Structures are given as C-alpha cells and as structure tokens.
Amino acid sequence: MSSARSHVSMQSKYDRVVLLVDMDCFFCQVEEKQHPEYRNRPLAVVQYNPWRGGGIIAVNYAARAKGVTRHMRGDEAKDLCPEIVLCQVPNIREKADTSKYRDAGKEVANVLQRFTQLLERASVDEAYLDITETVNHRMQQMQSGAFALQPQELVNTFAVGYPNIGDYVNKITNRFANPYMDDERYQMSYDQNDLPAVRQSDIRLLIGASVAGEVRAAVKKETGYECSAGIAHNKILAKLAAGMNKPNKQTILPLAETASLFDSLPVGKIKGLGGKFGEVVCDTLGIKFMGQVVKFSEVELQRKFDEKNGTWLFNISRGIDLEAVTPRFYSKSIGCCKKFPGRNNITGLKTLQHWLGELSSEINDRLEKDFIENNRRAKHMVVQYVQDIDGEEVASSRSTALKDYDQESIVRFSLDLIRANTKTFLRPGSESALNNAIKFLGISVGKFEAVSSAQNRLQEMFANQAAKKRRISGEEPGQPPQVQMEKKQKQTEEVKMKNFFANYLQGAKKEDAKADGISVNPLAAASAAPKKNFVEEYKQKLHEAVRTEAAAEGTVLTSTPPEFKESFFSQYLKQQKKTGDQGSVTSKEDSLDVQGLAEELDAIEADNSKDFEEDTEEETELTSDIHMSKPEGQSSDAGQEQDPNTLSDSTGKDVYVKTDIVLPPLTEDELKPSTSKRKFDEIESSGSNYKESYVEFAVPNLRIDLLPTIKCDQCGANIPDEVKSLQTHRDHHFAQELSRTLRSTEREERTQIRQKISPKPTPPKKSKKTAGSGSSSNSTAPPSNSIIKFFSAKPTQEQAPSDPQMQQCTECKAFIKCVDMPEHLDYHVAKNLQRELNQQDLRTRTAALNNEKTSPAQTKKQTQKKLNSTISASSSGTKTIAQFFSQSN
C-alpha cells in the first residue's frame, strides 16, 4: 500500500512549478567539449564493439540532420554521413566505461543544485527541479516592482499552443488588465476551489521559464553544455514539454493547453505509458490518445486496471500529477553488468572468476570514490546472472548483506551466490566446466549507510550551512550587495511597474474614447475582442497542417509546426527592421521605446549567434519527440541563418502585428470585480499550502538571522548564538587554514578569469565623454502601454555597480566589496572543499535533523509566524497585484 514515492495533496495540484532539465545529446556534448576540434561536426558516440563499427548510443544534432539515429551501427552512420566523427566510449577492464559521462552529469547537477534544494536527478543527464519557492518569491517581488522579467531569458522559450512566446506573454499581460478574462471558461473547466491557482498559473509558469533560462545559462556558462527544459506544474508535464522543442530550447506547457494537447497526444508519449502498460491501456480502452482517457470515470479505470493505476490514469489524463520532486543527488545503488552473447557465453569457472573480478574491480573503484565523496558504505549486494538451461535463458538474482568488503570479497560473495543457487554448478566429472553457460553477469551494491564520526559530523554541519547560504545567495543572484544602487534602482523599477499598469489602463481608456465605447462588462469585452484570436487561428492552421501531414504520412502532429517556430523576439526584431512604416501597430511613443528594446534584443541575438556559430541545428532542427515525421529537405545547412539580419523576410511581420493586441476599453468600475480582492488573496495562503503535504518542506527553517549574536574571538564577526552556527563558523576558520594554499591559487585563477571575461562593453568609468552622449537604448523612455513595458529595459544583473569598490564574484555573481572579496572567496573555497570531501545525501540528513527536533509542525509554525511578521513589515508599503487591478489610479 504505502507507495515509496511521496506526493503532494490534490489541493496543491497547480501550486508547484516544476522544471525538467534535459541535456541535449549529452554524451556527444561531453566528447565535443573534450575534443574541441570535433565541434561543429556531425558526431556520434559508439560503444566499442568490433561488429559493424560499434553500436551508436548518442548522436549530435548535426549528425541527426543527416539521418543518423541510435539503433544504428557505426558503419551505417558512415554510409549516411561519411564525414561523421565516431567517438568510442573508453574501454576499461574489457568493458565500456561510462564514468566520464557520469562525472560530467554530476558537474551539471552541481550547477543545478544551486537553484533549489529540491533537485531530483532522474538519470545521468536529466533532473527535475521544484522551483516553486523561487517563483513565488519573484511573484511577490514583481508585485512590488523589485523584479521584472528579462527579455533575454525568454529568447529560446516556447509555450505549447502559442505560435510564439510573445503571444503567450501578451495573453498574460491582457489578463493583468482584466483578471477575469477567461473566467467563464475557467469556471466550466475547473473546480471552484482551483480558480485562484488557475488564474495565476500562466504568470507563474512564465516566471518559471525565466528561472529556467537562468538555470540553463548557468549550466552553459559553467560547464559548456547545452540543455533543453520543460516548465509545468508537475513532473509528467514538465518532462513532456521538455521534449517538444530541442535542442537548446525550453518549453512551457500552459495549464489551459494540456487538454487540447492531449487530444492528439499518443498515450505512449506519457512517461510511464511508453511500455507494456501503455499498450494494455490502449487495448482495453480501445483508444490511442491521451485525451480519450478522460471519457472514463475513475472507478471504471480502477476496475479495468487496479485502484492505484486507475486513479493515476484518471489524474494524468487531466494533466494532474502529484508526485513530489524528491531530492536525490546521489544514486541509491552502484552497479555494472555485461552481456556475454552467443559464442561469448561463459562456460568455464576460470572465465567466470575473471569476469566477476572485472566487475568487482569496477564496483570497488566506484565504491571507493563514492565513499570519499559521500561518506557512505554499501551494506548490500546483488548478483544477477542469466544462464543457459536447456537452451532457455533463465534469469536469476541473489543477494547478500555486506558488512565489510573489498574487491576479493565481492568476487567471492558473487561466486558463492551463483554456485549455491545452481543445481549442478559444474559439469559432472569436470573441475572447471560450468554445467550451465552464463550469458549475462551483473553486480550491484546498495543500501548505503553513512559512516559517522565526529569529524564527519562537523563537515555535515558545514555542508548544511553552506547549503543555507547557497540558498540565500542563490535565490536572488546579486541581490545583497548593491546597497546604494539598490535604492535608486528599486525605486525606478517600482515606478516603472506601477506606471506600466497605470498607463496600460489609461491607454485603454483613450482608445475607448476613440472607438466609441462598446464594452459593458469585462468578460464580454474580452471575448468580443475585435481582433482575431490567434489561439484559434493557430489551432485552425495546426489542424490543416495535421490533416495534410497525416494524410501524407499517417502521423499525428501535435507540436508547433515549423513555420511558426521562430521566436517571438526574432520576429519582433524583424518587425523593427521595417522601421515603423507600419505606424498603425504601435503608438509613436511606443515605437521609439520599442526601438531601443529592439536594439537591445538585436544585440542579444547577435551575441547569441556569435557564441553559438557552430550550432547548425539551432533553427533548422525542428523535430520533436512528438512531431515524428521530419521534412527531409528543409534542414538545409544552417549556420548562417542564425544571423538576425538575414531573417528579415517572410512571415515575421504578420505574426508580430497580431501579437500586439489592444484590448477593448474598460471603465474603472469594470476593473474592480467585487470578489477580486478576496480571490487573489486566497492564493497567497493556498500558495504555501502545498508545502505542508510536501515532505521535504517539513524541514524546519531556522531563522538564525533572528537570533541574538555573539562575537567570534578570532575574527570579531557576529555569530548567531546557536550551537550549529557557532560550530560552523569555527569550521569556517578551520577551512580557511586548511585551504590557504589552495585558496591563493584559486584566487589567482579567478582574477585571471575575471580579467579574461571582463566585459569589454563596460567603458572605463573615467571617460568624461560617455556621460551625456546617451544615444544608447539606455535612456529611459516614458512608460507606455506596450507589452514591452512588462520587461525591464536593461538587464540589471549584468550591470556593474557604479561603485568601483565593488566586484562581481565569478562564483555566485554577487557584487562584493573589494575588501571583502577575499573572505567571500574563502567561503566558496570552503564550500567547494567541503563538497569534495563530504557530499552527503541531503535527504537522509534532513530526515535525521527532523527526528532530532521536537515536533516539526510546531517549529514550523513558530518560524512561520516570525517570517510572516518580517514579511509584512518589509512589504507594508507595497501593493499586491490584486490591488493594482481593483483600484483605479
């Protein structure tokens, strides 16, 4: 009954924002990074196997364009693509060694981990991130004006069901002006209690996408690897979305789009339904698409399958998946295996011992490494084997406890287990011939237990503290420092934001006067929008595309058709290139303002295309997991298409024009629905609700910053008067000592790096000329009612603070006073050191922590109280979105 996986409550089904990060053809990228000379060439990774050039296990996008796929032999790939580079996975101990890729995966995961403690590694190249907290935080900041979306973070973003991301943004913007735009539909499709979450779904997912953009940028910058991502309210949908635009893209799956998506989504595309169960489902229900499942009642499904699966299906078909993102950085088991097919069957005892020795050796190596990193030892081992018994393949597995182990004991255990469970182990009359040939061997170890010592305990605490700091500094990169700047910055941002809303409404009002007012109530007004509905139009087109395509090839098309796939921003740029002779689209004020932004975007894209010149697949590779039939001819040969300047023709204009919807006018009265305030407040309380059923959030959040402090006798710093902080602080000094040499060399490296990447565009502060000449897009134009105002005009993060005393930390991007930089770097050094020495499964630790504490619920309540009071104190001067909507200013 008790399923091992934890779930959130049904009530929180739309409360989370979940990210699935998926590395693009990861093994290939690892090889390309290792061999820069291979970059920009078609490449595949093969597992060594003398037959037909080895088996392909990964293909980069340049090679895919030539038709190379997995399930191919190296030779076939050569036929299709003679210039292809075939990388062999290294062979150690006569078997494939994938440690290189495991390490690379860990490198990536280390970056991901900075963004949330709720990181679940799903495989070597995939991870789920629950970013709900960050999103909620930014949501609040957005309301206070302290945070604005950065356009460059959405450059590679798509939203399912929308031709481009701009349309999606547009829709959200419109809903800001009229929160009840879609309520009629909402109330028909959703439970009353879900409406608050439903109304905020889109904006929260969009913020999630901006986080995703940062995550992916960080991965790219720090590891060199590119990845795709999916953003949704749960794992299943995030995973689904991530596959829809690849590579190096991210995809939002809006709540309201899941139903129509599922209507034509083959059942097998859902994770968990890709195998036998999925087929059984299709057969017994007589269906093909996910959307068809909704016709069956829950009990019906439970009767046809079992209770658990029935409920699961029922929920999934509605886009509901409650499975929690379970923090796990390290695997629960370590194993390796090898097949011995055909003539390679193991028939002799000596051979068996040899291979057991090889496998054990690898296991042992990996266990050693794991022990150093994670302070844990395996307590259990399993040996699996397939024997040939009377021509039949018989699989078996036997296990035993492990207390102490080394390579030899693992071999011995394995052999003993096999021997003890084989009726006649040796062929009668022989001392060395096996009675049953072995066709497969595997050893895996698991059930790890932490080795605890006083030393480890200290390190544990240190890790805790480091994690906490990471969380604090990671959540809002670059926030703490800019002190003097901050005030001014924040103020203007806030004003901007307010102006945005205010102007939006005013603009609408003006238009109202012109277009002899029609509207009576907001709902009617929205639905009676004179302009065409793009979603509808898009779907219509999509439908046509589906029909022709399906007719042609018998496949189903559910993803965005290629001709719609240009990013909003590139289209936007195109539009701008046409130098506003299209005056009717935007006001003059707007187009001025917009011009600046266009330049900026131009720069961004130009920069992008410079950075990724080699990325031929970027725009041309348009296949997705779902859109299986790929037009052959169109892949052209790319590379040059990247330049925005060459993009200036074709459909761009039309699409852009359509994105710039102007809503019908609204009067002030119409803008304050009577129930508005209460409904929007509901989500604030329900927003934190999901945590209560979310086990991981039961970890008490100690607010050490609220505790009294005492002075450290070594450095005079004020330390929270609490045993763990004190110990941690002492560890800090200890680490300082320990890493002195390491630190200085690292520091050198850092300064070198910093100098290398020191932003050329930042002009020397002294230059007197630059002050007034602001021809740049920087000059703050008055806010207007274009959706552009939704974004901040400048990426604030990248702006170096004017104070020459400040430096940006290359590690965490925070701005630090120069004098404090050494100490700040020490923190990172210590953190890294710590990570090297002792990386411990977060969850087991927090679980232990929980048990120590008195009732977690109580603690939580207390800290919650404190938090609430501080929050309300600090935000007393700010307004909620609801207030923006309901008031008339």
Next chain:
DNA sequence: CTTGGCTGAATTT
C-alpha cells in the same frame, strides 16, 4: 550472427 549495452529505479509477488 546477434545484440544496442549498460545503468538505475520502482513495483509486484
């Protein structure tokens, strides 16, 4: 003459 090889998690019995 295959076999895509290997890895890891989870569920069911």
Next chain:
DNA sequence: TAAATTCAG
C-alpha cells in the same frame, strides 16, 4: 525480505 520484472534513459 528477497527475487523477478518492468520501465526509462
């Protein structure tokens, strides 16, 4: 609990 099976990457 141990063993077998399934699923996915």
